[in-house]
Structures are given as C-alpha cells and as structure tokens.
Amino acid sequence: MSSQPSNPNGNDRDNGAKPVRKKGIGIGAITAIVVAIAVGVWVSNGNKGGNGTAVANSCDANPEVQTALDEKAIGDLAAVQVTAKGARYDEISFIHENGDEVGFSAFEGNVTLVNFWATWCAPCRAEMPELEALQVDYGNKGFTVATINLDIGDDGLAKAQKFMEEENLSQLPLHRDPTFDAFEVLKKRGVALGLPATLILGPDGCEWGVLAGPAAWHGEDAKAFVETALELADKS
Numbered sequence: 001m002s003s004q005p006s007n008p009n010g011n012d013r014d015n016g017a018k019p020v021r022k023k024g025i026g027i028g029a030i031t032a033i034v035v036a037i038a039v040g041v042w043v044s045n046g047n048k049g050g051n052g053t054a055v056a057n058s059c060d061a062n063p064e065v066q067t068a069l070d071e072k073a074i075g076d077l078a079a080v081q082v083t084a085k086g087a088r089y090d091e092i093s094f095i096h097e098n099g100d101e102v103g104f105s106a107f108e109g110n111v112t113l114v115n116f117w118a119t120w121c122a123p124c125r126a127e128m129p130e131l132e133a134l135q136v137d138y139g140n141k142g143f144t145v146a147t148i149n150l151d152i153g154d155d156g157l158a159k160a161q162k163f164m165e166e167e168n169l170s171q172l173p174l175h176r177d178p179t180f181d182a183f184e185v186l187k188k189r190g191v192a193l194g195l196p197a198t199l200i201l202g203p204d205g206c207e208w209g210v211l212a213g214p215a216a217w218h219g220e221d222a223k224a225f226v227e228t229a230l231e232l233a234d235k236s
Contacts, residue, residue, distance in 0.1 A: 059206040061086040065232050069200075069209060072228045075221035080200075080211045087207040089199070092185050094148050094177040104205050110144045111208075111229045113217075114199040116183055118150045119159045121195040123214040128169055130217040135171045137218075138226055142203075142233060149176040150183055150195065203233050 066084040073080040089104055096102045104114070115131060117124035128147070135145040149160040156178050164174060177183070186192040191199070191210045200209035208229065216222060 057088050057090050058086045059088055059204060062202070062206070062208075064235075065202065065208055068228055068232055069225065072221070072225040073209070076216040076219045077211075077221045077225050079213060079215065080209050080225070082209045084202075084206070084208050087189075088205055089185065089207070092182045094175050094182055097173045097175055104201060107144055107146055107201060108205045109203055110142050111203060111226070111233050112144045112146050112199075112201040113226075114146045114148065114201060116148050116150055116177075116186070116192070116195060116197045118195055119163045120151070124196045125163065125167075127196060127214040127217060128164075128167060128172065130215075130219075130222075132167075132169045132172050133218040134222065134226065137223070138230070139171065142230055143226055145172060146175060147172045148182065149174060150178075150180055151176070152178050152180055200229065202229075203236060 062084040066082055069084070070082040073082050093101055093103050096106060104112075107114070113131070113134070115127075117128065119125065131145050131147060139145070149156070151157070151159050157174075157176060160174055160176065163169075164172065183192065183195075183197070186197055186199075191197065192212050194212070196214055198211040198215070199207060200211075202208045
C-alpha cells in the first residue's frame with residue numbers, strides 16, 4: 001500500500017476546569033448532572049457528520065451476507081475482511097463526477113465497490129484496469145465500481161483525468177475528494193492505513209466488506225465474490 005502524509009484535524013479540549021461543589025446538592029443530583037452532560041457531549045460531537053447534523057451511522061447486521069461472502073473471500077481476495085456487521089459511512093462526502101457533492105447514498109440500490117485511489121499510488125494505478133474490466137462485466141447487473149480519486153492540490157483533477165485517459169479507463173467514474181477527508185474517516189475507523197482502500201457496500205449502503213491494499217479484481221476469485229454478492233442482493 002502507498003500512503004501520503006495528511007494534516008490531522010484534532011480538536012484539543014480544555015478539561016482542566018475543577019468542579020465546584022455546592023452545599024445542598026445530593027449525590028443523586030450530581031450523578032444526574034454528570035450523565036446529562038456526558039450525553040450532551042456525545043450528541044454534539046460523536047454523533048454528527050461534517051455539516052453538523054446528526055447521522056445514523058449504523059444499520060442491521062447481516063449474518064447471511066457475512067457467512068456467504070466470507071466463503072468467497074479466498075485466493076486473490078483472501079485479504080478482504082467480510083464484515084456485514086451494520087456499519088455505514090454517512091459522514092463521508094465527495095464530489096461526484098457530475099460536480100455535485102454527494103455521499104454513499106448516491107450508490108444505493110446497487111452492490112457497490114468503492115475504491116479510493118490516487119495517481120501517486122503505484123498499487124492503485126496497477127489495479128485500475130482490473131476495476132475497469134470488472135465494471136464492464138457487471139456494471140449492468142446491479143453492480144457498480146465507484147472510484148474516488150484523492151489527488152490533492154490545484155492540479156489534482158488534471159492528473160487524475162490524464163491518467164484515466166492514458167489508460168483508456170472510460171467505464172470508471174472520476175469521483176474525487178480533494179480534501180482527503182474521506183480517507184481520514186477510513187483511518188479513524190481502522191479500515192485503511194494507505195491506498196488503495198476498498199469498501200464493499202450492499203444495496204442499502206451498509207458495509208459488507210473492506211480491503212486495505214490492492215487485489216486482482218478481474219480474476220476468477222473476484223468474479224465469484226461479486227456474483228455471490230449480487231445473489232445476496234437479490235434476496236434482500
């Protein structure tokens with residue numbers, strides 16, 4: 001995997017203020033106040049997306065999907081971690097190839113392979129033709145390869161466009177996130193340490209699997225995995 005340094009966005013908090021004890025407040029009242037404050041902090045910080053609105057970042061776990069796809073995560077796809085435990089990524093947004101800012105809800109209805117890549121990432125460049133071929137084979141069968149470019153800087157888009165033109169990647173979308181914020185979400189979730197990073201999403205937008213690193217996405221193992229995912233989607 002390749003990785004590129006990014007600027008952290010940590011928010012330091014001042015926890016140095018000492019509590020003031022007032023005569024007449026009982027232990028039960030103090031406990032209630034502490035619980036209320038803790039809940040308020042969680043609502044205002046831990047349960048919000050980037051725009052400050054509350055997000056529902058989970059869905060029902062799907063043991064059937066987990067079992068079936070885990071059996072197919074072999075060979076070329078042995079590194080795929082099948083999850084299907086109810087994770088969503090409602091806090092992620094990116095620029096759609098049509099110019100709109102969207103989230104993963106734009107892909108709902110299809111089984112979606114979301115691949116984060118950049119032109120400076122050699123393994124990313126190597127697997128893009130495989131992803132193109134996978135999209136050609138399954139793109140009209142309820143499956144979508146959604147490639148999200150992470151090249152930053154004023155020339156980031158131009159670099160990505162040039163690469164895709166040179167490689168004749170006409171079937172892959174050029175979605176992008178020049179802020180690198182989406183990748184930071186993946187890092188915080190423990191999904192990725194470098195690029196490429198891939199998510200498999202079910203038709204409802206829920207995570208079915210993750211992969212940190214490249215794969216042979218047009219091999220027989222990948223095809224069997226995708227076909228099983230499509231069969232599971234038909235049942236849902």
